[in-house]
Amino acid sequence: xxxxxxxxxxxxxxxxxxxxxxxxxxxxxxxxxxxxxxxxxxxxxxxxxxxxxxxxxxxxxxxxxxxxxxxxxxxxxxxxxxxxxxxxxxxxxxxxxxxxxxxxxxxxxxxxxxxxxxxxxxxxxxxxxxxxxxxxxxxxxxxxxxxxxxxxxxxxxxxxxxxxxxxxxxxxxxxxxxxxxxxxxxxxxxxxxxxxxxxxxxxxxxxxxxxxxxxxxxxxxxxxxxxxxxxxxxxxxxxxxxxxxxxxxxxxxxxxxxxxxxxxxxxxxxxxxxxxxxxxxxxxxxxxxxxxxxxxxxxxxxxxxxxxxxxxxxxxxxxxxxxxxxxxxxxxxxxxxxxxxxxxxxxxxxxxxxxxxxxxxxxxxxxxxxxxxxxxxxxxxxxxxxxxxxxxxxxxxxxxxxxxxxxxxxxxxxxxxxxxxxxxxxxxxxxxxxx
Amino acid sequence: xxxxxxxxxxxxxxxxxxxxxxxxxxxxxxxxxxxxxxxxxxxxxxxxxxxxxxxxxxxxxxxxxxxxxxxxxxxxxxxxxxxxxxxxxxxxxxxxxxxxxxxxxxxxxxxxxxxxxxxxxxxxxxxxxxxxxxxxxxxxxxxxxxxxxxxxxxxxxxxxxxxxxxxxxxxxxxxxxxxxxxxxxxxxxxxxxxxxxxxxxxxxxxxxxxxxxxxxxxxxxxxxxxxxxxxxxxxxxxxxxxxxxxxxxxxxxxxxxxxxxxxxxxxxxxxxxxxxxxxxxxxxxxxxxxxxxxxxxxxxxxxxxxxxxxxxxxxxxxxxxxxxxxxxxxxxxxxxxxxxxxxxxxxxxxxxxxxxxxxxxxxxxxxxxxxxxxxxxxxxxxxxxxxxxxxxxxxxxxxxxxxxxxxxxxxxxxxxxxxxxxxxxxxxxxxxxxxxxxxxxxxxxxxxxxxxxxxx
Numbered sequence: 022x023x024x025x026x027x028x029x030x031x032x033x034x035x036x037x038x039x040x041x042x043x044x045x046x047x048x049x050x051x052x053x054x055x056x057x058x059x060x061x062x063x064x065x066x067x068x069x070x071x072x073x074x075x076x077x078x079x080x081x082x083x084x085x086x087x088x089x090x091x092x093x094x095x096x097x098x099x100x101x102x103x104x105x106x107x108x109x110x111x112x113x114x115x116x117x118x119x120x121x122x123x124x125x126x127x128x129x130x131x132x133x134x135x136x137x138x139x140x141x142x143x144x145x146x147x148x149x150x151x152x153x154x155x156x157x158x159x160x161x162x163x164x165x166x167x168x169x170x171x172x173x174x175x176x177x178x179x180x181x182x183x184x185x186x187x188x189x190x191x192x193x194x195x196x197x198x199x200x201x202x203x204x205x206x207x208x209x210x211x212x213x214x215x216x217x218x219x220x221x222x223x224x225x226x227x228x229x230x231x232x233x234x235x236x237x238x239x240x241x242x243x244x245x246x247x248x249x250x251x252x253x254x255x256x257x258x259x260x261x262x263x264x265x266x267x268x269x270x271x272x273x274x275x276x277x278x279x280x281x282x283x284x285x286x287x288x289x290x291x292x293x294x295x296x297x298x299x300x301x302x303x304x305x306x307x308x309x310x311x312x313x314x315x316x317x318x319x320x321x322x323x324x325x326x327x328x329x330x331x332x333x334x335x336x337x338x339x340x341x342x343x344x345x346x347x348x349x350x351x352x353x354x355x356x357x358x359x360x361x362x363x364x365x366x367x368x369x370x371x372x373x374x375x376x377x378x379x380x381x382x383x384x385x386x387x388x389x390x391x392x393x394x395x396x397x398x399x400x401x402x403x404x405x406x407x408x409x410x411x412x413x414x415x416x417x418x419x420x421x422x423x424x425x426x427x428x429x430x431x432x433x434x435x436x437x438x439x440x441x442x443x444x445x446x447x448x449x450x451x452x453x454x455x456x
Numbered sequence: 457x458x459x460x461x462x463x464x465x466x467x468x469x470x471x472x473x474x475x476x477x478x479x480x481x482x483x484x485x486x487x488x489x490x491x492x493x494x495x496x497x498x499x500x501x502x503x504x505x506x507x508x509x510x511x512x513x514x515x516x517x518x519x520x521x522x523x524x525x526x527x528x529x530x531x532x533x534x535x536x537x538x539x540x541x542x543x544x545x546x547x548x549x550x551x552x553x554x555x556x557x558x559x560x561x562x563x564x565x566x567x568x569x570x571x572x573x574x575x576x577x578x579x580x581x582x583x584x585x586x587x588x589x590x591x592x593x594x595x596x597x598x599x600x601x602x603x604x605x606x607x608x609x610x611x612x613x614x615x616x617x618x619x620x621x622x623x624x625x626x627x628x629x630x631x632x633x634x635x636x637x638x639x640x641x642x643x644x645x646x647x648x649x650x651x652x653x654x655x656x657x658x659x660x661x662x663x664x665x666x667x668x669x670x671x672x673x674x675x676x677x678x679x680x681x682x683x684x685x686x687x688x689x690x691x692x693x694x695x696x697x698x699x700x701x702x703x704x705x706x707x708x709x710x711x712x713x714x715x716x717x718x719x720x721x722x723x724x725x726x727x728x729x730x731x732x733x734x735x736x737x738x739x740x741x742x743x744x745x746x747x748x749x750x751x752x753x754x755x756x757x758x759x760x761x762x763x764x765x766x767x768x769x770x771x772x773x774x775x776x777x778x779x780x781x782x783x784x785x786x787x788x789x790x791x792x793x794x795x796x797x798x799x800x801x802x803x804x805x806x807x808x809x810x811x812x813x814x815x816x817x818x819x820x821x822x823x824x825x826x827x828x829x830x831x832x833x834x835x836x837x838x839x840x841x842x843x844x845x846x847x848x849x850x851x852x853x854x855x856x857x858x859x860x861x862x863x864x865x866x867x868x869x870x871x872x873x874x875x876x877x878x879x880x881x882x883x884x885x886x887x888x889x890x891x892x893x894x895x896x897x898x899x900x901x902x903x904x905x906x907x908x909x910x911x912x
Binding site: 052053055056057058059060061062063064065078079080081082083084085086087090091094095097098101102103130134150152188189190191192193194195197260263264265266267268269270272329343344345379380384385387388389392393394396411412414416420451453454 | 489491492494495496497498499500501502503504505515516517518519520521522523533537538540541543572573576593594630632634635636637638639678679705709710712713716790792826827828829830831832833834835836837838856858860861862864908909910
C-alpha cells in the first residue's frame, strides 16, 4: 500500500523514503491494589522523507488514507529544509535478530490480569499497608522502511512488560518502592520482580540518618539508568559531538573513565526487547564498542549527521517521537565488574546505596552533572544496610565520579529493554541532607 | 461535523454499560527545529484518531484507534473490557450532559495563519542572535504549533466539540570549556497567540550570554539556605511541590493519604493562597470543558494557609463525595483522561522584591526553571539561574542549583509572598506517560526559609 506513495514521491524527488510503524498494545492496569482498567491501543505512523533540489523535507501522518496529502505537505516544507548530506541505503543483507516471539500475541488478558493481581497479592501478604499500582502489558510492533535506492526492510517486535509500584504512607512519611521487567517473550513469573520489591521494603523498614559530605555511593542498576545513562547517551551521540557540545569531543582514544568501564552499543543482543535488525533508516544494526576500559572509541551516527561529520553511519538512526532521525543508543551494554554486589556493599564503612533519584535528569545532563533527591536509598554502615534515608540530595559530575575508583558489580540487570548494566560504586560523591 | 455527531451517537446506543464516552480528534501541527547553526527539522504532522472509554461496575475499558470506522464494534470492545475489569458499582460525580461547540481561543495572531516561511524567518533571526554571541558552543531551538478539533460524546447525552490551539518555543544555548558544558534556556508558550514568540530578541540574547557566563560561575554550597524564588520558579515549585499532591487520583482510594490531605489542615502561613483552574481565561491551561465534558472551574487549593480543595475527575469526585472540578484531561486520543492540573498559581501578596531580600544576610536567589519532579512528599525542582544574596543584595551568579525538599515542611517555611504575580506559559506537564500536557503555572516572588540546595 505504501509502495504507491514511494513511487509517487520518487517521481518528484531525488531521493525518497517511507517509514511506517504500527503497534498494537494491550495494557492491563491495576490501581489501589485491584484491577482498574483494560486498554487496547492501536497506533500507526507514516513518515515521508524526501530530498528535493538538495534539501530534506519530512512530514508525518497516522492516516493511511492521506498519502497524497502527506506527499504534498512534504513537498511544501522541503524548500526550507536542511541541505541533504546523505545517500539512502540500497538493497542490504540483514543478520537475523531474535526480537519477536509469536507467543506474546497468544498471552491472554486473563493471564495478564492473573499475573498482575498475584504480584500485588504477594507483596501485600507481608506488607498489608502497602498501596500498589501495577501494569502488565503486551505489545507487538511492525516497522517497515523502504526507499528510492532499493532498500526495503520490515521486521516485527514483541514486548511483554510488567511493573509494580508500592506506596506506604505513615503520618507525613511516604515510601515508594517498585521494580519493572521487560522481555521480548511472555513473562509468566513475577518472582524476581516481587523479590526485589520485598527486599526494598525490608531495607526500608527503619529510617537512618544519611551520611554527609563526600562518601562512597552505590548506584543500583536502576539508578545507573537514571544518573549516568542520559549523560553517556548525549556525550556519545555524534550530533552532540558535531555541535561541539559533548565533553568527549576530541577525546576518542584518551583515558577518560576508570579502566573498569567498558560500554557497547549492541542492538542485536539476544533475548532483548530493544533488539532490531536495522536502524530507523534501514542501515544494518552493528555491535559497536563505545568505551574500551575507560577509553572512548566511537560516537554514534545516523546518515545525515555522519554526512555532516564526514564519517559513516553506525546504524544508530532513531526516530523516537520526532520525524527526522537522530543518532541514539540502540541497546547499551555495560561490561560487568568482578565484585559480587553484596561484597561491594560490605566494603563500605560509611556510605549510601541509591535505588532511585528524583530529578536526576534535570540538571546539566550534557555536561555530566547529576543532582537528585533520594527517592529510595539506604544508609550503609560498616558494610551493612541500616535503614532508609530521607531528605537527602546526591550531587556530582559523571566525569569526576566515573574517573577512578569505580567498582562494578558482577551481577547485571536489564533496565527497560535497552540497558544491561551492573551496579556502580563511586567514591567521593557529594551528599547533602537536612535535619 | 454534524454527520460525525450522528455516527458517534448511533455507536453509543444500546450497550450494557454504566457509562460510555467517545472522543474523535483531528489535529495538525508544524515544527521547526534548529540544532546549532543548521536547520534540523522542518515538517508538518497530521493526526486523526479516536477512543472509547466505558465503565461497568467500577471497571474501565479503553480502546484507542487511528481510523474512526466501525465505531460501534470499538464501543462494544471497550464495554467487554470494562466488564472484565468490573467489581463493585461506583457513582461518577454528576455533570449535566452539555451540548456545545467551542471555537478556539485565538490571540492577536493565529499561528496557523502564519505561513511557514515567516515562522522560519523569525527563527533565523533568533538563531543569528545566538550565534553572534561570543563563546556559544551550540544551541537547540524549537518552535511548534498545533491545532486540535475534538468531538466528545457520552452515553449520558453530552456532545461537545472543542478547538484548541497551542504554540510553544524553546531555546537552549550551550557553552563549553574543555569538558565543562553549561547551558541556559528559555521557554515560552501560549494557547493560541503567535505574537508571544515575536519580539523576544532581548531574551534570546540574554540566554545566549548567560550560557557563556555560567562557565565562570561557582557552584552553590550544598545545604540549607534561605531561598528567594522568582515568579517562574515559584510557579514550578507550586506545580511540583503542591499541585501534584492535590490531584485526587492519588487520594481517593488511599485512606492514609486522605488523612494527610484532610480539608482544613494547615499547610502554610496565612498569606499563602494557591489556586488551580482552567476557567482562568487566556492561559495555556485554559479550556471550557475537560475531557469528561465537565465545565472548567477555578478551585482554591489553599486559602489563607489552610487546605480547602483538590482537583477531581468525575470518578474521584464521586468517590470522595465532592464536586467534579473539570480537571480530567487526556494528552490526546491515545490516552484516557486522568486528573491533571491546568493553570496553577500562588495568588498575589503584598511584599515588594526589595523588601523580601533586604534582611537576608546570606541566601540564594533562584530564577527561571529547568525542570521539576515530585514523589508527592518529596520534590525537586531545578533553577535555570541562581545568584547569592549577600547583605540584602543580589550578588554573584552561581551555577544552576537544584532545590529539594519535603512539601509539608517547605510550605510552612514560606516567609513572604510578593506583589508581582506572573504566569509562566512555557511548561509541559508529564504524568502517567502523558507528556507534554499544556499547563501554565505562576506566582509572585516568594521567600522560603531552610530550603535544601544541592551543590558541592
